[in-house]
Structures are given as structure tokens and as C-alpha cells.
Amino acid sequence: MGYEAIIFDLDNTLLNFELCERQAILGALENCAVSLDLNGVSETNFIQVFETYNSQYWKQRETFSPRDLIEMSYQSTLAQLDIQTDQISNLGESYWHIFNHFAVMEPDVNEVLTVLARNYRLAVITNGFISAQLPRMQAAGIEHFFEEVVVSEAIGFAKPSPEIFHYALSRLNLTPTEVLYVGDSLKHDYAGATQVNIDFCYYNRKNQNLPPEAKPKFIISELLNLLELIN
Template sequence: MTNLFELDKITMGYSAIIFDLDNTLLNFELCERQAILDALEVCAISLDLHEISETTFLQVFETYNSQYWRQRDVFSPHKIIEMSYQSTLAHLKIKTDKTNHLSQSFWHIFNNSAITEPDVDEVLTFLAPSYRLAVITNGFVSAQVPRMKAAGIDHFFQEIVVSEAIGFAKPSPEIFHHTLSKLDLKPAQVLYVGDSLNHDYAGAMQVNIDFCYYNRKNLALAPEVKPKFMINKLLKLLELFK
């Protein structure tokens, strides 16, 4: 892994920087949790009335939600969220007939709001005048693009590539090749920044794109995992380009 203070000559060769979206530019967990709770408020379901804390509700919801998302090939996202609310409310003994309304409210709130990772605006503002910027994200067009607009960051990017739109998801090399083609660039001209070793690192390695691991939780890396660069704060990305 290259020392951040020995990079001036190395980083001059990049023409573009491609970012992952969730948990790289946008904080997915905070966005999701806020939407889960806000949907309860929209549907007038009070946790206080049932003496249940927000933390408890979120913990139960996320347990069921993670189980149902494993069946995303069978159920639509709307149905998965509805089932997650149904199971959570039943588990916590909260009676309601509003699970469909809860799901609809969640999707509207989630798809039209955003919480960015720290220093995102500063980083993109610094990079945009000198580098072509793009996003590769797994997910749905109806969610990812509006969330970027809600965060006010969509205008920074020349290309926003969403897995649903092209039929391939990270770590598939096809989604990276597609993005390189749209940018008309070769792998050596691009740096990819992401938080997932399974999706971002694995995908970038398959197509020989240099990878910067945004290690936002300071996780220990296995010996065989060797990203080109590693940062634990997005602001440190700028040290590569000064």
C-alpha cells in the first residue's frame, strides 16, 4: 500500500475519479434509519405509546429486513419493506393495518432525502475542476439518482451508473467496463473510491483499476487484501491530489 506522502508523481496520471455511493458519499445507514422512523410518524404510530425505544425498534426491524433482502430476487423492494414492518410490529406487539402505507411512506422519504458522509462537498468541490467524476452504484435508479439530487451532489458527476439500469451489479466487471466506455478512458486513467471490499475492491481488481479503500470503520484487512490506497476519512483523499 502506497504511503500518502509519496504520491505526487503517481496520482498525476489519473483523468477521472469514480466513487461508490452508499457509505462512501452518502451515509446509507443513517438515511435508512431516519426513513424507517419518519414513516412511523407519518402513519401516526407512536413508539412512546407502546413504551418501545427507537433503538429497539430499529434493531428488530433491521434483523427482519436483512433476512427479507436475501429474497430480493423473489420480492420487490416495496414488498420487502412492507414485510419488514409487518414482522417488526408483530414482534413488538404493535397492532396496525398500515403496513402498506408504512412501506410507501418509507420509500418516498428514503428516495427523497440524504445524509452525506463527512466532508463530501469539500472533497467534490476540490476535485471537480481538475478531474472527471463519476459514480458506480448498486441499486435502483428511482432511489439512487433522487438521493444524490437531495444531497445536492449530482451536478458534480459526468456519469452516474446504476446497476439496475444496465443489468450488471458490482463486483461484476461489466459495470466497470460500461463506465470506462462512457468516460472513454482506460483503467490506468481511473481511480475508484469505495467502502466495500466485496463489491468495490473486488470489482476494481478484476478490471485493473486502482482502488482507494474508504475504511470508514477502521477495519483490519486480511493480508491478501491490498488496495492501492487506504483512507479512513474522505478529506484524506485530497492528500493524493495536492
């Protein structure tokens, strides 16, 4: 196949976003002494409501800072669940600290990156904020594996925009045929990579059925499978 570099998505490919987010949501509540038990609210219910608001507010990320968006999510969630607290600002700050300094990795990430780094140049393309993505990689202890980390906020384009892929290729001084891109999202990763003719490996971490129009070059259910494909 002749790949020179392997480029990875970050969230839900190398880092488990759902577990990182859950850790931050609940950890901030604990740090700020907001008890769900005393208010008769389950952790699952709180997280579901929080994530609903957060996904709505996150669409305004060009207007508000990450911390503002998190505070807005807590404020709306607490109001809906009728939980009283004067810790909204502290909740946002605590969430952001936990989210950026504690990482939960997908299975076998260190082993896979260690093996791949012997024969391939490695890079990351990720949507998100510089203030979050880089510290999270450092918290996971994986930043040293990567020659380039391209964050959407830094360049003004987000996946699936072809511009972010072209930018990464230019930084690596490679052509599309020399790169394999690995990611978990058909909407952002697959769509973006195929627009610029980069071979795509779909990390199907939840073993979901693919729509008939989706035809990635490779499909893996575990990251370890990647080593069998290209080594």
C-alpha cells in the same frame, strides 16, 4: 499517477446509508402515528429487528419492488414486536418517500467533490434501484458533479461483477489505468475494482482492521484525505 477520472461508490462513501435508513424507518413510523413508546419498544430495538428482516427480504429484490420489500420488513418487524397497526401500506410508502427525498452525506463530501471536479472527471458506480439512487443524489445536491452515474439495476450487473466496472469505463471512454475507484466495501468495491485492474482507494470510515489479503492502493479514514493523495 495520471488519473483522468475518479469514480465513487455511493452508499457509505458519499451518502451515509445507516443514517439515511434510520431517518426513513423512524420518520415513517411518526408519519403513520405508530408509537414505539406506547408499545414499550426502543428505537434501537426496532431498527435492529427491521434491519434483520430487511436484509433477508432484500435478497428477493428481483422478485419484489422496493416498496414491497419495505412493507414486508415493516410487517414482520411489527409482528415480532407485537405492535398493532393497519398502516403497513402507508408505512412502506412513507419510508420510500423519506429515503428518496432526504439525504445525509458523509463528512466533507461537497468540499471534496468541488475540489476534485476542477481537475478530474467524476462518476459513480452504485448497487441499487434507479428510483432510489438518483433521487437521493439529487436530494443531497451532488448529482451535478458527476458525468456518469451507473446503477446496477439499469444494466443488470451489480458490484463486484466486473461487468459494471467495464460498463462505466466504456461510458467514460477510459482505460482502467486512467481511473481511481473510491469505496467503503472490500467485498463489493475492492473486489470489483481489482478484477478489472482499477486502482482502489479504500474509504475506511470506521477504521476497521483489514484482512491480510486485502491490499488496496490507498487507504483513507476521511474523504478529505483523498485530496492530499491525488492533488
